[in-house]
Amino acid sequence: MKRTMILTLPGEIIFTRVVSQTTCSVAALLTGKSLSASDGNEFTNAFELAISEAFTNSVLHSACQCEPQTITITFTIEPRQLTVSIHDLNPPFSIDTPDPDIENYPENGYGLLIIRKVMDKVTYNRENGSNIITMSKQL
Amino acid sequence: MKRTMILTLPGEIIFTRVVSQTTCSVAALLTGKSLSASDGNEFTNAFELAISEAFTNSVLHSACQCEPQTITITFTIEPRQLTVSIHDLNPPFSIDTPDPDIENYPENGYGLLIIRKVMDKVTYNRENGSNIITMSKQL
């Protein structure tokens, strides 16, 4: 059985923890572990990290810095798989970024790398002027 | 400045903690306290409790037990006030329920009482076949 939950919110950095904590609580539905006990739970940790990266990117790489866009996050919940996709109105981009050249002490460019490493599957779609990055992981 | 966040999800009891933890993380935006430090924070606790009551009611008092309806929760975030409203498709009801007669050891009927006690303001609207219960509290 597939269940869907949708979160719509302003693309502002202050909401990052709201988004990642909401995602953790959804991940906890699948693991059956309560959140306070979830430290060290790889599944929940992976989603907390990946959604933090993806939401931060949607906020920081907005074309218009004037006023925050509305960002939509869709959770598709299956018994043994969680899929989170995030829609923004930013310019298109590629998710297959080269790994950062660590010896140069880069301050940026780790986000998509982290997402790719902690998720099972990451896909990118461009639809009607929106970016949709979709991340999923099996329990 | 007013910010709006909207959560749409299936009306199923298993989502109660997702809803209340999301609400806690929004309340924590206003208090500026991190969630792990939020035990004993009256503002956050009040919202965790009130939304747990309201969401549970929306699920349990659904007219159709056949398949879960979609429930919509709207968060209106102001610097010193949080307002949470919850929309369901249930039969209309009154929020001015009498207090339960405690001496009879009632198992039910405490939910709206608790919401009224922990929130500053609670209103009810019926619009296009939906119930909208709106709860707000000042920081």
Add this chain to the structure above:
Amino acid sequence: MIITEISKGDVAIIAFNGTLDASSAPELRKNRALNDPLQTVVVDLQKLDFIDSSGLGAIVGVARLKDDRRFGILLSCMNDRVRKVFEITNAQKLFHIFDDTKAAVEYGATRQSTCK
């Protein structure tokens, strides 16, 4: 929520751990000691983080089953958040509430021996 039976006997001790809401409330009905009308039970709430009206209703519900409603369920170690829910609903009037489990058990034991 996790329900742990700590000891059996004239006074049983049971601990609740986690969250007691509509999704966990039905578990109370499955516990033998809680539902036995003659069994005095001390419920240790130290590790109960959260309770809402459904959880409260479930505790009141098992108390109602007891032959002696006021002494069948004794509550101990509730944190401030849980206590608040008992206070604002007036349900605290229905229970003897103790700050520590040992005192609750002793009280339960005295009460039982008086009855016999």
Add this chain to the structure above:
Amino acid sequence: MIITEISKGDVAIIAFNGTLDASSAPELRKNRALNDPLQTVVVDLQKLDFIDSSGLGAIVGVARLKDDRRFGILLSCMNDRVRKVFEITNAQKLFHIFDDTKAAVEYGATRQSTCK
């Protein structure tokens, strides 16, 4: 996130507490010891619950400012979740990482005296 300066001196000790992400990362730029190119700093991460790429980038960024990049920032007591972020990005290669703060400070002190 809360940044606490625990001690000053040849080797400064600074503790991070909470969450280091895009909203808290800019705070690192405000800390004098972290941004002084000549100051060796041990950063105690024991109470850092969460870090993401923005937080990692901020730590790498202050390390880059140091005259001696490999020894300007010494990291101690990271939990497994934080360590994982350093591992999967390869950023662990840029830092000396210690299991306890005392060892990190001693190491920093030796290094400093060698330099002088």
